[in-house]
Amino acid sequence: MSGFGLERKIAVVTGASSGIGAAVQQAFLDEGCRVANLDITTPPPVQPGGQADDQTDGERSLFVATDVTSDESVFDAVAAVEEWAGAADILVNCAGIIAKQPVDETDFATWDRVFDVNLKGTVRTIRGFTPQLTSSGTYGRIINLSSMTANFGLETYSPYSASKAAVSNLTKVAALELSPFGVTVNALCPGWVDTPMAASGLIAHLAKLHGIPEEEAKERVLAFIPQHRFIRPAEIAHAVLFLASPLAQAVSSTELRIDMGLTQTFTPGFHQVR
Numbered sequence: 001m002s003g004f005g006l007e008r009k010i011a012v013v014t015g016a017s018s019g020i021g022a023a024v025q026q027a028f029l030d031e032g033c034r035v036a037n038l039d040i041t042t043p044p045p046v047q048p049g050g051q052a053d054d055q056t057d058g059e060r061s062l063f064v065a066t067d068v069t070s071d072e073s074v075f076d077a078v079a080a081v082e083e084w085a086g087a088a089d090i091l092v093n094c095a096g097i098i099a100k101q102p103v104d105e106t107d108f109a110t111w112d113r114v115f116d117v118n119l120k121g122t123v124r125t126i127r128g129f130t131p132q133l134t135s136s137g138t139y140g141r142i143i144n145l146s147s148m149t150a151n152f153g154l155e156t157y158s159p160y161s162a163s164k165a166a167v168s169n170l171t172k173v174a175a176l177e178l179s180p181f182g183v184t185v186n187a188l189c190p191g192w193v194d195t196p197m198a199a200s201g202l203i204a205h206l207a208k209l210h211g212i213p214e215e216e217a218k219e220r221v222l223a224f225i226p227q228h229r230f231i232r233p234a235e236i237a238h239a240v241l242f243l244a245s246p247l248a249q250a251v252s253s254t255e256l257r258i259d260m261g262l263t264q265t266f267t268p269g270f271h272q273v274r
């Protein structure tokens with residue numbers, strides 16, 4: 001435990017079975033929280049250094065198979081968490097998908113799919129968990145995974161970037177609406193994080209687009225990044241711990257960029273090839 005004051009808090013993490021969500025749920029467990037993991041797939045893997053027991057005893061951790069694109073599934077998850085723990089204190093929305101699509105090749109089925117998960121999925125969980133998060137009247141936390149792409153144009157990622165801009169704006173609206181209850185709402189805007197979505201998915205895609213080996217595509221992506229490395233999921237989880245902590249009561253409606261300065265230096269072009 002590292003003094004964030006989160007012991008025994010009830011945290012709900014969507015998209016908890018992979019990447020950033022898996023790191024976030026482990027970080028909450030390490031801080032002494034009880035964690036409800038919601039994901040469309042199987043429960044999250046035990047992280048290095050984590051205790052297998054943490055994720056199997058129903059006291060510390062709960063897994064609820066949940067599809068954030070379904071009203072019914074999210075309401076069932078809300079009920080399961082209430083039955084398990086009474087009321088959630090913290091909601092972290094990590095469930096997300098990505099799609100690469102130039103504007104002039106728009107296929108609205110793709111837009112609908114991306115917005116249903118990234119934006120409406122976030123709205124669904126906020127709507128569902130708000131009665132629990134506001135119940136203390138003094139403390140509650142919502143942290144939404146937006147993206148660096150919310151704030152600048154990343155060519156050919158139109159549905160994803162637009163969905164994340166919407167998540168960032170939703171964050172600001174919810175922050176104002178929930179402030180009377182002591183609930184803070186913030187967004188994280190990461191750059192490239194070493195997860196299945198980025199490290200394998202996007203690199204493979206860019207390699208294919210440019211007709212170059214994946215290793216070369218990776219090197220070219222890393223050349224854009226000021227520290228020439230991907231962000232570790234645990235680094236995102238540390239920011240989540242701070243925003244979730246009582247220490248951050250005054251921090252609301254923000255977008256925290258975690259990108260090593262990438263968005264200050266970004267040079268367009270690499271993603272443009274189709």
Ligand SMILES: NC(=O)c1ccc[n+]([C@@H]2O[C@H](COP(=O)([O-])OP(=O)(O)OC[C@H]3O[C@@H](n4cnc5c(N)ncnc54)[C@H](O)[C@@H]3O)[C@@H](O)[C@H]2O)c1
Nearest residue numbers: 015018019020040067068095096145147192193195197198
């Ligand atoms: N990896 C990056 O570089 C990066 C950068 C910026 C923002 N983000 C955002 O962070 C979040 C997590 O990304 P990640 O890299 O860990 O991705 P990931 O693919 O590793 O994990 C995403 C998780 O969301 C779950 N999910 C997908 N659709 C779902 C649904 N309908 N219902 C419930 N769960 C669903 C998946 O099963 C998976 O476990 C996403 O919102 C992503 O857009 C990622």
